[in-house]
Amino acid sequence: MENKEHTLVTRLVGSLVSYMRRFLFRVLSVGPVPNHLAFILDGNRRYAKKWNLGEGMGHRAGFLALMTLMKYCYELGVKYVTIYAFSIDNFRRRPDEVQYVMDLMLEKIEGLLKEESIVNQYGVKVLFIGNLKLLHEPVRIAAEKAMKATSNNNQSILLICVAYTSTDEIVHSAQECCDEIRSSMKVNEEKDVKSDLIKLGDIERHMYMGVAPDVDILIRTSGETRLSNFLLWQTTDCLLYSPKALWPEIGLRHIVWGVLNFQRIYPYLEKRRKKQL
Incomplete structure (x- = not known):
């Protein structure tokens, strides 16, 4: 009997918290x-050390934090979420x-x-961004499988930067x-030389991140500002936010505070972006 009552109370509390969160997001959505x-997931190893956890448990705690934050982002109406999962430099560890x-x-x-999974609940398209041939083969194959399986989803986009700098x-x-220009010159050798110059749009079109718009908010945990x-390339005009919380400790309040600060400086960011058009 006590277990049933405890379960009922837990469900009621969970429903109340979910309702309050959605109400808060509706208030936030009045503004831009x-x-x-985008997130730099900093502090997994320090979190494990802080709480005397076993090897790799900080990364597992970080994954749970990621799933929760993705849910918050999609409930708020954020279309694109990008995470820095593994740098090319990390292969030196x-x-x-x-x-x-x-x-x-x-x-x-x-x-x-x-x-x-949250991918199916929110219709998320998963894209792996980076030099994927550097990944261990089983991981690369799994990444390709995930991209193919979610290719028809269009409600939200999760970009996972792995083997990336x-x-x-x-x-x-x-x-x-350069390869594109060389191929074009082979087809038409009499082409005007000026048209063979690399333009800004060409660079952006061939970027790994060319599938997404520029970042609005970049959050790096652990208080680091690097x-x-x-x-x-994509963070020229965005809000940089560096909460002191380690990545597994990040929560709803950090997202809300980041969005509030974004809304505060939004007119300035828009003015800068329009000048560059």
Whole structure:
């Protein structure tokens, strides 16, 4: 009997919290809602150390935090969510640590495809961004499978940056532009030389992140203010927010505070963006 009462109370509290959150989001939606939020997931290992958790448990706690924040973002009406999951530079860490993260990534990618996952609940299209050929083969295959399985979803977009750095992205784009010009010149050798110059639009078109608009809010946890080679091109005019909470500790209040600050400076950001058009 006590267990049933406890379950009932838990459900009632959960429903009340969900209602209050949705009401809060409706209030926030009176102002401009960011279209694209990006996250640097900083502090997983420090969180594990802080609470004396086992090896890799900080990353598992970080994944749970990610699922919760994605839910908040999609309820608020944010279309694009981008996360910095694994940098190219991270491959320089201890082999056993890299292998653990790859194994965990494989496990969580497969979990995203389950019927009850947030991906299916919110109609999320999953895109993996970066130099994917650097990933361990099982992870790369799972990533390709996830992208194919969610390709018809269009309600929300989750971009997962793995084997990614912004400088690698820019170099990749420049190389693609050069290859495109060389191919074009082979087809028409008499083409005007001036038309073979690389333009800004060409660079942006070949970016890994060319599938999404520029970022509105970039959140990096742990109080760090460095971009760490993440979305350097796409964060020219956005709000940078650095809460002191470690990544697994991030919660609703941080999202709300970030959106409120975005709404406060929105006229300034829009003015800057219009000048660049």
